[in-house]
Each structure stands twice: as C-alpha cells, then as structure tokens.
Amino acid sequence: PEIVLSEGKVASEESCLSVVDYSAEVSRNAQVKVRGVDRHGRPMDIEAEGLLAICLQHEIDHLNGTLYIDRISSLKRALYKKKLKKKLKKE
Template sequence: MAIRLIVQDPDPVLRERAAEVTKFNSNLHKLLNDMAETMYDAEGVGLAAPQVGISKRVIVVDVGDDTGLIEMVNPEIVESSGEQLGPEGCLSIAKLNGDVRRALHVKVKGFDRNGAPIEIEASEFMARAFQHEVDHLNGVLFTDIAESIYDVSKRPRTDGE
C-alpha cells in the first residue's frame, strides 16, 4: 500500500466523468488499498479515484462508525429520499467548507473489489459521504452545489482546538 498525492482543484481530472471499471484485478485492488490508506492519512471520510488522479469509478468511505471501510466500484445512487442541509469539506479543496443540501437517505448499488454486486442503504452523514463521492465521479465538486461557502482557515478558533 502507498499514500498517493491528493490532487487539488482546479486539476482537470476532478471535472471529468470517470470511466466505468471493467477489470476487477490486482491493479484495482492496489488502487483500493492505496485510496484507503491515503484517505486515513489525510483524516478524510471518503475518497474518489479522481482525487488521486485516476479517472475511474471507484470510491472508499469510512465515516468512523461500526460499518468501517466501504469500498465500492461503479457506484450508482438508485434511490434517495428526505433532505438534509449540512457542512461539507473536501480533501481536494483545501481550506473551504460549504453548506450543501443532500438527500437524507440513499441506496447505492455497485460492486466490491472482486466484482460481486453490493447494495448499501445509508442515512444522514454516511448518505452525505456517498453522495459527495459519487459526485466526484461525475466531475461535480461540493462548491458547485453549496448554498454557502466559507474559508475555514479564517474561522475563529474556539477553546479546545
């Protein structure tokens, strides 16, 4: 495993529709392993392959709950319901956060690292993470859809930070 460089906006790979994965092999396994290691090293909760410069439909998500690491290849949101408005940041957009309106519940279908079909139902924060990462695969950044954007480097510090 290796920590990969996280590309930053305005790198053009972040604006492309990522290609479908058709080969479930050791190269894909290495990419998934590297993406997870990179995400954890950067203290993120999700990472899409375009964020490490690879235009493939691959994501990893770990929101820090009992579910643990979720790897998904060719993910597709097939159902969504409800609504939530909340803060988001992005490992590819340093220093900015924004308030983004997302579905409260989603059902995501895709494949695991070996090509077996998987389906995940997610709510609240995990639903937000899946929507954020799937957006990356379609060339959409949270700043494109945020209702407000703010510079977190200029946010006043509070006790304990």
C-alpha cells in the first residue's frame, strides 16, 4: 500500500511492540488516502482520518522498514537508546 494523498498534521503518542518500553509523540498526517490491493488482488482505496489514519501510516512505515522512533528527534532517539542500554545491562 501507498499513501497517495494527505492533509493536515496531528501529533499523537505512539508505541509499538517493535520498540520495547517506550512511547513518544509523533507527527503524522491528519488525513490520508491509501491505495493498495485487497486479498484478491483487486485495487482499492481507503480514506481515513484520526486514529485510523495514524495507524495506517504507522503500519505502512513498518512495510517500508521505518519505525516510529525514526520519526522523532535525534535527541529523543538518543535518550531512548541510552535507556535501553541501561536496561539491558541490568538483565
């Protein structure tokens, strides 16, 4: 799937099972139109706003090899890495 149209911006707190014990505020498009195919291979579009728009962008990022922490500031990412290293040393 791909995002073919987007409008506005919204910031929301995100977390993910791919990133242990961390959440961060991420800026996303407030509304999106996503183009893809259904389970039968037929083309389809989905227009979404709010939480569904955020979730679609989050999951499409996964398909493209991007995690939400790749969308936060380098300072916040560095703080997360420091916290994770400290936690791993304790284990």
